[in-house]
């Protein structure tokens with residue numbers, strides 16, 4: 001079996017990281033290198049799915065739950081508007097192959113919204 005991902009190690013308490021939300025199936029943390037005023041990661045507890053394509057095919061209900069948690073967090077920590085990003089594949093910037101959603105909010109300039 002492969003080593004637990006960095007996210008699983010945070011969930012287990014083996015490395016530091018504030019868990020903002022935890023449900024039966026998912027949890028959320030702050031990204032260690034934020035790219036927006038609010039930058040959270042919503043992560044399924046299972047490491048079974050490497051990326052969002054595998055997750056959508058294998059457990060669409062779990063993907064839906066991640067989206068719902070992302071919306072709740074954006075409402076709680078920002079004004080409710082957010083971007084949801086799934087980097088998929090190393091050439092697209094994915095570095096942790098335990099599927100996760102980036103929840104980004106705040107700080108967008110008007111020109112970036114066009």
Ligand code: 5GP
Pocket residue numbers: 006015017029030031032033086087093094095096097
């Ligand atoms: P990816 O590049 O795979 O889409 O996203 C991985 C994200 O995990 C990156 O944005 C990175 O900053 C974040 N990350 C990596 N290691 C840690 C860590 O130890 N703690 C936290 N909170 N975030 C991490």
